[in-house]
Amino acid sequence: MYRDPVESLEPLHHRQAAIRTLRVGMIGIGTVGSGTFRVLARNRADIAARAGRSIELVMVAARNLERAAGIVGDSVALTADAMHVATHPDIDVVVEVAGGTGPARDWVLAAIAHGKHVVTANKALLAVHGAEIFAAAREKGVIVAYEGAVAVSIPIIKALREGLAANRIEWVAGIINGTTNFILSKMRDEGLDFAAALAQAQALGYAEADPSFDIEGIDAAHKLTLLAANAFGMPLRFADAQVEGITALQGVDVACAEQLGYRIKLLGVARRQAAGVELRVQPVLVPAAHLMAQVNGSMNAVMVKSDAAGLTMYYGAGAGSEQTASAVIADLVDVARLDGVHAAQHVPHLGVHAHATNALAVLPRAAVHTSHYLRVPVHALDQIQAIAAGLAERKVPVRQVALAAERPGVGPQVLVLTGPVEQGALDLAVHALQARAEVAGPVTTLRVESLEG
Numbered sequence: 001m002y003r004d005p006v007e008s009l010e011p012l013h014h015r016q017a018a019i020r021t022l023r024v025g026m027i028g029i030g031t032v033g034s035g036t037f038r039v040l041a042r043n044r045a046d047i048a049a050r051a052g053r054s055i056e057l058v059m060v061a062a063r064n065l066e067r068a069a070g071i072v073g074d075s076v077a078l079t080a081d082a083m084h085v086a087t088h089p090d091i092d093v094v095v096e097v098a099g100g101t102g103p104a105r106d107w108v109l110a111a112i113a114h115g116k117h118v119v120t121a122n123k124a125l126l127a128v129h130g131a132e133i134f135a136a137a138r139e140k141g142v143i144v145a146y147e148g149a150v151a152v153s154i155p156i157i158k159a160l161r162e163g164l165a166a167n168r169i170e171w172v173a174g175i176i177n178g179t180t181n182f183i184l185s186k187m188r189d190e191g192l193d194f195a196a197a198l199a200q201a202q203a204l205g206y207a208e209a210d211p212s213f214d215i216e217g218i219d220a221a222h223k224l225t226l227l228a229a230n231a232f233g234m235p236l237r238f239a240d241a242q243v244e245g246i247t248a249l250q251g252v253d254v255a256c257a258e259q260l261g262y263r264i265k266l267l268g269v270a271r272r273q274a275a276g277v278e279l280r281v282q283p284v285l286v287p288a289a290h291l292m293a294q295v296n297g298s299m300n301a302v303m304v305k306s307d308a309a310g311l312t313m314y315y316g317a318g319a320g321s322e323q324t325a326s327a328v329i330a331d332l333v334d335v336a337r338l339d340g341v342h343a344a345q346h347v348p349h350l351g352v353h354a355h356a357t358n359a360l361a362v363l364p365r366a367a368v369h370t371s372h373y374l375r376v377p378v379h380a381l382d383q384i385q386a387i388a389a390g391l392a393e394r395k396v397p398v399r400q401v402a403l404a405a406e407r408p409g410v411g412p413q414v415l416v417l418t419g420p421v422e423q424g425a426l427d428l429a430v431h432a433l434q435a436r437a438e439v440a441g442p443v444t445t446l447r448v449e450s451l452e453g
């Protein structure tokens with residue numbers, strides 16, 4: 001009699017696991033948790049078809065049980081004790097969407113210790129405690145999946161882990177914080193002030209519980225840390241990232257950048273250099289005609305430069321309830337498919353060398369090599385050549401010099417675009433420039449990213 005060779009070789013317990021419902025326990029039912037509940041319920045049949053088994057939310061831990069009951073009804077067991085979900089024997093996978101790096105670390109480690117897979121959208125937790133969490137997961141042979149942690153609706157982790165698996169990645173750059181992109185867009189397009197734009201982002205559920213994580217660039221740096229670990233196989237080096245947010249950004253620079261044909265975006269950049277990796281988040285000028293400059297509102301976009309595929313770009317919602325749920329549930333589908341498969345057969349959820357201690361170092365700020373924009377307040381319009389000459393003397397390649405368009409209440413300003421130069425050399429040149437008699441106030445510098453080769 002003919003017997004399907006796959007079926008006859010597959011151990012019985014694997015086949016049983018493959019048809020059993022995947023039982024999910026969720027910690028947190030805020031913006032992301034409630035979206036996950038809704039999408040799981042709405043698309044139940046399609047999700048089950050893709051997962052090969054049904055995925056059931058069986059338990060939720062929430063701080064406010066009454067509010068949680070209002071969302072999930074009586075279909076799901078509720079508890080105020082997150083650790084109960086993390087350790088409960090009837091749960092196969094724990095979805096951690098409560099956020100924070102304190103108790104969330106204990107819950108995730110407890111879930112792993114109890115042999116459960118973990119799906120999380122908690123970028124801060126993984127960027128800060130990821131080394132410990134992934135080591136524990138490796139030991140136990142369970143999955144920690146986190147597509148929702150980075151550029152929520154964009155499957156960028158899957159793109160790096162699987163879609164681009166053939167490539168040596170050269171750089172990854174992206175708008176990876178929805179809140180700040182929303183604020184910059186509102187300020188530019190509608191003339192809203194910073195505080196009003198931030199308040200709108202908070203009301204729409206885009207911002208972190210502590211919005212300083214968004215506006216100071218910390219959230220983007222958490223995500224960049226995860227991207228770099230995937231792209232380059234390096235350890236999670238959040239503490240070494242250079243992080244600058246948008247709070248110090250001045251409206252006059254937004255306008256002057258436009259005058260030169262650029263837009264200012266908060267960009268996370270991880271770039272491989274001969275001596276290490278640049279890992280940085282900062283407001284930068286991107287050419288106004290570039291696709292990245294057209295990414296507005298709470299949308300995100302990530303570009304990847306790799307040796308075989310070349311330049312690829314990914315675009316989608318960077319924040320939001322169901323937008324994040326989409327990624328969380330995609331991870332649940334992966335877990336449903338891979339549960340019972342030996343961990344050695346999974347494409348790893350971190351770069352292949354991410355656990356090596358001698359892996360790529362993060363370059364210091366002084367070694368970062370980019371073009372720059374300078375805005376130099378001067379006493380008189382005819383001092384433009386003196387400024388250009390002062391920079392050239394210090395071996396800073398000057399590509400373009402212009403006078404800023406006149407603005408009420410703003411004195412004469414010389415605008416400079418440089419060619420690529422190391423940050424250390426530029427800092428010395430700016431220091432010298434600052435001391436010149438022609439210079440009437442603090443010189444502002446921002447990096448320029450061409451996002452091309």
Ligand code: HSE
Binds near residue numbers: 149151152177179208
């Ligand atoms: N606060 C984050 C953002 C949420 O604005 O991008 C999504 O990670």
